[in-house]
Amino acid sequence: MPSILDDIVQTKRAEVDQRSASVSLEEMKARALDTPRPRNFFKALTQPARRLKVIAEVKRASPSAGVLRDDFDAVQIAEAYHANGAAAISCLTDERYFQGRLEDLQRIKDAVPIPVLRKDFLIDPWQLYESRAAGADAVLLIAECLREPEMIDLLILATELQMTTLVEVHDLESLIQVKPHLGFPLPGYQLLGINNRDLREMTTDVAHTIDLLGEVPDKGILVSESGIREHADVAELLKNGVYRVLVGESLMKQEDPGAALRELIHGDDGGESFNG
Numbered sequence: 001m002p003s004i005l006d007d008i009v010q011t012k013r014a015e016v017d018q019r020s021a022s023v024s025l026e027e028m029k030a031r032a033l034d035t036p037r038p039r040n041f042f043k044a045l046t047q048p049a050r051r052l053k054v055i056a057e058v059k060r061a062s063p064s065a066g067v068l069r070d071d072f073d074a075v076q077i078a079e080a081y082h083a084n085g086a087a088a089i090s091c092l093t094d095e096r097y098f099q100g101r102l103e104d105l106q107r108i109k110d111a112v113p114i115p116v117l118r119k120d121f122l123i124d125p126w127q128l129y130e131s132r133a134a135g136a137d138a139v140l141l142i143a144e145c146l147r148e149p150e151m152i153d154l155l156i157l158a159t160e161l162q163m164t165t166l167v168e169v170h171d172l173e174s175l176i177q178v179k180p181h182l183g184f185p186l187p188g189y190q191l192l193g194i195n196n197r198d199l200r201e202m203t204t205d206v207a208h209t210i211d212l213l214g215e216v217p218d219k220g221i222l223v224s225e226s227g228i229r230e231h232a233d234v235a236e237l238l239k240n241g242v243y244r245v246l247v248g249e250s251l252m253k254q255e256d257p258g259a260a261l262r263e264l265i266h267g268d269d270g271g272e273s274f275n276g
């Protein structure tokens with residue numbers, strides 16, 4: 001069954017062709033190498049181990065949910081996330097499907113001291129240079145969007161650029177395919193994301209992460225992504241040894257995303273904390 005990913009990737013290819021016609025690969029590379037060294041996203045997510053780490057996502061809209069909030073100030077939301085316990089920020093930069101902007105990432109990077117992930121559909125080296133030039137500390141590579149040799153090339157380039165890669169899979173097959181490349185070309189640069197959202201059915205189920213755990217080579221680099229709505233979801237993941245989560249929609253939909261993040265981390269009884 002075709003998924004929306006096929007459409008998105010096609011749009012991205014056209015976008016990259018168009019944009020690289022006005023800014024050449026060489027020029028983008030020069031801009032990237034002229035940017036300060038990235039913050040260590042990998043370390044922020046893995047140290048100390050066995051401690052809940054939340055990547056809080058700044059996302060205005062999504063194909064599955066439409067516009068998530070009307071009053072949207074990317075920097076203000078990122079600052080609220082930082083003040084309420086986020087280990088890192090994820091910023092959607094895709095314009096067409098998520099109403100994001102690369103400029104949001106740039107402004108967030110300047111405003112908060114924690115590392116920032118560029119959440120987009122990255123399929124071409126030009127986009128990795130562009131990410132680094134915009135201040136991204138980490139990039140997303142989605143296994144279902146890339147052939148294996150493309151994944152390998154992009155993993156090498158991201159590492160050369162000193163950015164962490166979040167390697168995302170949904171399907172079991174993709175997980176089996178990417179497994180040997182985690183820790184490549186250098187350990188300490190790749191995290192594994194399991195996306196709980198089924199892009200064909202447009203459904204999410206947190207249990208999906210737990211279902212795939214048997215094939216996860218190292219839980220210490222695992223991030224459970226999507227559909228995490230409340231503290232009970234986090235508690236269930238922690239019980240299964242999953243300490244890292246990526247959360248967007250459930251926070252963005254609340255009037256006060258910072259307070260929502262605090263509640264997600266600690267539970268609304270205010271007492272029980274997995275963060276100590």
Ligand SMILES: O=P(O)(O)OC[C@@H](O)[C@@H](O)c1c[nH]c2ccccc12
Nearest residue numbers: 195225226227228246247248249250
């Ligand atoms: O908003 P949610 O359900 O909390 O999910 C966040 C994040 O996992 C989701 O935005 C996402 C996961 N993988 C992606 C790839 C591209 C764009 C977006 C995504």
